Amino acid sequence: MLMGVSKLVPEPQLIFERSRPGRIGCNVPKCDTPEVDLQASLGDLREELHLPEVSELELLRHFTNLSHVNYGIESGFYPLGSCTMKYNPKVNELTARFPGFANLHPMQPVETIPGALEILYGVQEMLQEITGFDAITLQPLAGAHGEMTCLMLVKAYHEKLGETQRTVVLVPDSAHGTNPASAARCGYTVKSIPTDKEGNTDIAALTAALDGENGTKVAALMLTNPSTLGLFEPNIEKICEMVHAAGGQVFCDGANMNAMVGTTRPGDHGFDCMHLNLHKTFSTPHGGGGPGCGAIGLKSHLAPYQPVPVIRKEGNTVVADEAYPLSIGRVSAFYGQFLMEVRAYTYLRAYGKEAMADISRYAVLNANYVRARLKDVLPPAHDRPCMHECILTAEKYKKQFGIRALDMSKRLIDYGFHPPTNYFPLIVPECFMIEPTETETKETLDAFCDALIQICHEAETQPDLLHDAPSSQIVGRLDETAAVKNLNVRWWPPVLAHA
Numbered sequence: 001m002l003m004g005v006s007k008l009v010p011e012p013q014l015i016f017e018r019s020r021p022g023r024i025g026c027n028v029p030k031c032d033t034p035e036v037d038l039q040a041s042l043g044d045l046r047e048e049l050h051l052p053e054v055s056e057l058e059l060l061r062h063f064t065n066l067s068h069v070n071y072g073i074e075s076g077f078y079p080l081g082s083c084t085m086k087y088n089p090k091v092n093e094l095t096a097r098f099p100g101f102a103n104l105h106p107m108q109p110v111e112t113i114p115g116a117l118e119i120l121y122g123v124q125e126m127l128q129e130i131t132g133f134d135a136i137t138l139q140p141l142a143g144a145h146g147e148m149t150c151l152m153l154v155k156a157y158h159e160k161l162g163e164t165q166r167t168v169v170l171v172p173d174s175a176h177g178t179n180p181a182s183a184a185r186c187g188y189t190v191k192s193i194p195t196d197k198e199g200n201t202d203i204a205a206l207t208a209a210l211d212g213e214n215g216t217k218v219a220a221l222m223l224t225n226p227s228t229l230g231l232f233e234p235n236i237e238k239i240c241e242m243v244h245a246a247g248g249q250v251f252c253d254g255a256n257m258n259a260m261v262g263t264t265r266p267g268d269h270g271f272d273c274m275h276l277n278l279h280k281t282f283s284t285p286h287g288g289g290g291p292g293c294g295a296i297g298l299k300s301h302l303a304p305y306q307p308v309p310v311i312r313k314e315g316n317t318v319v320a321d322e323a324y325p326l327s328i329g330r331v332s333a334f335y336g337q338f339l340m341e342v343r344a345y346t347y348l349r350a351y352g353k354e355a356m357a358d359i360s361r362y363a364v365l366n367a368n369y370v371r372a373r374l375k376d377v378l379p380p381a382h383d384r385p386c387m388h389e390c391i392l393t394a395e396k397y398k399k400q401f402g403i404r405a406l407d408m409s410k411r412l413i414d415y416g417f418h419p420p421t422n423y424f425p426l427i428v429p430e431c432f433m434i435e436p437t438e439t440e441t442k443e444t445l446d447a448f449c450d451a452l453i454q455i456c457h458e459a460e461t462q463p464d465l466l467h468d469a470p471s472s473q474i475v476g477r478l479d480e481t482a483a484v485k486n487l488n489v490r491w492w493p494p495v496l497a498h499a
């Protein structure tokens, strides 16, 4: 019997295994029109398609049981780092489903959507206030798309100045992995900047890189702040000054803004542009891949290049302006993910300025609480307070007992917790990246920390428990590469479980 382990999940049956010939899930009323013999014209379709034959109740149980196999934020703690997988209050979903919003047609003439434009403008205004930028565009459809849009604007800006020799983008090795990809996608050469011993951008390496090589010049620095080490970059103002002195622009990856809303503003730190992930910080659920909004903030010198339509105020009316001569054009269809803006608007208005700042403070407090509770068993990668996520290392368990961070994470499943992110950032060996977010109670955080402390003890005393974990689930360790590359979820040929 496993200590503190959640109840074992019963092995679900396939719907085909529940099938019995002749069982039926719905009673169709007697036909009052001439009947057509489908069987005669199409053959026995039911037989050919091997459709399961089950009662209504069996069908209901099948899907209800399947839904219990799924794990999400509403079933338990979800400490995934880097991508703020936080709880999104239900009121945001409610407003996004209001028929007046949900039934808008993207092709509707702009004169018929003044309320929708007001929402877009309202979100822009609030994000402007939160980030300290002069303009906000809501069009990009993901964080990485926001990064890429910012770099497209930087390119347009440099081209306008005639500075086409700026072909290099600097990316610290503590940045999110999408940053170098976005830079490469825009045709830039990416140069990595190392992190120093304290977890900050290495200033000496940055100075050298800003000098340029072989006649090339730096177009931009992309800095994730707080970094993927969960640390605030203390030299940010100096770094921005250095890059500006070399003629470059500074982009802030703001996907970690959950650590800072209402407490400090990237626009005041010296950044020229940034992206936010509304689907992470501003309350749209994004598990499963969508929808996304990588809103971007711009200082006034980049604003003329922003994508159209530009949502702006003309007197008392909000308009969608396509006539922006320097615009890079559209980066998405219509106005982006409109219902995400409805959710963000609801979220921001429901909490207000002060409570939004509290959300960030609690997110930071919770991460530091977990860090402090675990520091004796899983030391932090850098011995200083963290922001919204803490980065810990299980290196000693690998060296002494052959237990890896992954084994520990898999064992957490046996204790009823979703594992945190492992092995990211890449620069920390046997890495745990834990982001508790603001909504978790002290009791939940304690239960999670207790489980990890117990698991560290097991690593020393019963390592096989960890090698075999998880042992409480329908499946144990999967070949994750094969699960992605050779995914086969088709049930075929049928093995009908007839009695």
Ligand SMILES: Cc1ncc(COP(=O)(O)O)c(C=O)c1O
Residues within 6 Å of the ligand: 082, 083, 084, 142, 143, 144, 145, 176, 178, 224, 253, 255, 256, 277, 292, 294
């Ligand atoms: C710090 C950071 N930057 C950028 C991204 C990219 O965002 P998206 O997944 O929406 O493209 C993420 C999330 O994956 C992130 O955590």
